[in-house]
Amino acid sequence: MTDGGLAGWIRAHGHSVAALDLEAPLDDLAPLAEIIGSARVVGLGESSHHVREFYQVRHRMLRFLVERCGFTVFAVEAPFTEGGLLDDWLGGGSGAVEDVAAAAIALSLGDVPELHDVLRWLRAYNQRTDGAPVRYAGADLPGSLGSPLPGIEAIAAYIEAYDPDALPTLTRARELVGRFHDPAPMKVLFGYPSADQAERDTLTAVLAELVARMQRLAHRQRARGRAAEHAVAAHHLRGAWLLDQVHRAMSAEGIEIASTFRDVYLAESMLHQLEQDSSARIVLAAHNWHLKKAPEPFGTGELFPAGYHLAAELGADYRAIGVTSRGGRTAVASGDLTGSTGFPFQEASLPPLEDAAIESAFPDSAPWTLADLRAASTVSDAERYTRMRMADYFCDQPAFDCFDAVVCVTETNGTAYTRPT
Template identity: 55%
Template sequence: METLDFQAPVDDLGPLRDIVGGAQVVALGESSHHIREFYQVRHRILRFLVERCGFEVYALEAPFTQGQVLDSWVQGGPGTVEQAAAEGIALSLGQCREMHETLRWIREHNRAAAGPPLRCVGTDLPGSAASPMPALEELAGYLRWAAPEALPVLEEAVRVVRRFDDPVVFAALGRYENIDPGQRDVLTGALSRLMAHMRRLALVQRARGHGAEHETAMWHLRGAYYLDHLHRANAAEGFESASTFRDVYMAESVLRLVEGGARVVLAAHNWHIQRTPTMDSQERLLLPAGVHLAAALGDGYRAIGVTSSLGRTTVLGEPTPQRPQGAWYGAPLPPPAEGSIEAAFSTDRLWTLADLGAARPHIHDAASFRHSRMADYFLDLPVFEAFDAIAHVSRTTGTDHVLERAAS
């Protein structure tokens, strides 16, 4: 491929048709967050899938609850793109020019389109695993007019959540661990009762013409429910294993869109979109969102990993009092490791899209590719099983967000 220009024609991406086929979900990855060229690659592929293949939703690794502002903005809502991206995408992942360009393109596409708008939604837990309070506040707004009898139970949950409510992921996790186990049980019990009550109301609300509002409120509650279990698991077994509650919710959020008839482009980290399970440091089985999507959709799911060979990557620094969420910093890319998929690519092209499914019958040592980048190290995984295609960028740099932080 010869260009990463946002506005250049996408005719060079014709081979994508063979990779995508009739898939209902195409996942676009990245080996690290906040990489300028990965945003650009995903933007160009998104354009092709929307303009040439009829995809209708851009689903992000962003909170479902807070991400509602994105869908509103791309459909002509108020505010600036910077405000929408900062509010709707957690961990600063929307705070860069490349993400702003993508959101502006979607808004302009919707303004000019004659048909249904291209949606832009979040799929992840509230605050991408911080506090469930935003989801519970959305649920409260619904219950006040739809089911006020459930408000006392919601207030039981809110009283406990106030004890660890914090928009900073690490702070919320730490504060939760200081809560008395009995109070944790109060929260879990209240959320369970709310789930049961909402399920019982579903048919009634549909009959009253409020089915869509009920389903949205239910999804906010579902996010709070999974986030509660993530906090419980983190206190018992550590974040690496506990965070897969994010993957369950992300996959279910995408499947909910598919069940509504949409074809979805999912943008998330390579780890989340891979089709194969992995193990944590304690040899516990971990199931990324891509495993759930592949199990549910079979050939209806396509995973395109995005990686690079040269240049710079980013790493998330440890939290500090000044930067409690941590901060993204630039870091050098180590050379491609032996047996890594990155080692198979030439670096004389700007970027390359490789169809692994089509290549596999012609590569006698496909099984030997057992590594792929994860930020500044290599993750062990069977690459030809984990991904349907790889978009390889020869050289990468950090986004303006990372570069400006480095200069400050």
């Protein structure tokens, strides 16, 4: 316990970091190794998308985890189904990084220069390393909340080869989804309630039939040496089925409940990667909300983020690091969310610090500071910090319950993608 509470503990034991440059020496990040230990999945968060400094600090931590700790997978809050495009590129595939990232990462989150920088670094690392290359994996639902069509298309070759009797069912699923599919994911999400109810119910039944047939093949495919191929196809199909559940839940219960199906899939995608490669160690870059370990009170119940599921499955093999900021500017979704394949973001000022916000305990004497909350859990005022930044507001999110560590950036700004206010 320290007389100065958490703020005093961070001044004495937190790790101040000056460098934001991806290519800077890594010795200043040495304390990160103690925080993550032998964890197999490490979540690196952000309190809002499209914040320049969040990309920079996460990518320096990613580089440390790859070079010093042997991490082998870079997973992103982006579609699993489209992830192969970027994984191939990291292995030397053709195309400009800007085009490949935009195709693989939905909702404009691939249109970030800082992300392109780290992808170029990973590709160069893979070309020069003598060890295991770093792979890319999307973790999210097909198209990230658009229609299930990408997930359905991803299993077509598998169905044709190993369950041709299911082709009429697959064709029916394509036909039903095609009636409301659109390249703009948010147009699909918000337009789904206006689709014909009978067709929506039929699609749900058809997808459930395909899931059941896929499950029926599991042991046969393993016995024939196709376990990995089957597992990938099954995960694609489960994403399509869960996405249908998102659409149904949003229509009936609202987006908060609906989004929890997305978190189930984010967690399952990480477990899928671990099952496919028993030696894999994964860095998962996603929003703080998805990574936190504690459930979110909601109405008379709770919402369960991906981090909750990962902590339940992996225990100490999952570490969650929240990333937030003391002040400056952030990015918020704004404008027409349904009119394009992108997702409009606008720069906005951050509100002043609140006393109950974890950010208020961090100093402003360095560009960013890393604090191990597990080591600080005995400070006298730990229960005071019940709030954290979320985009341009504060939310009830007790950091000590949600994260193993927190990075706080002193001042942030929107990426080049964001529109100024």
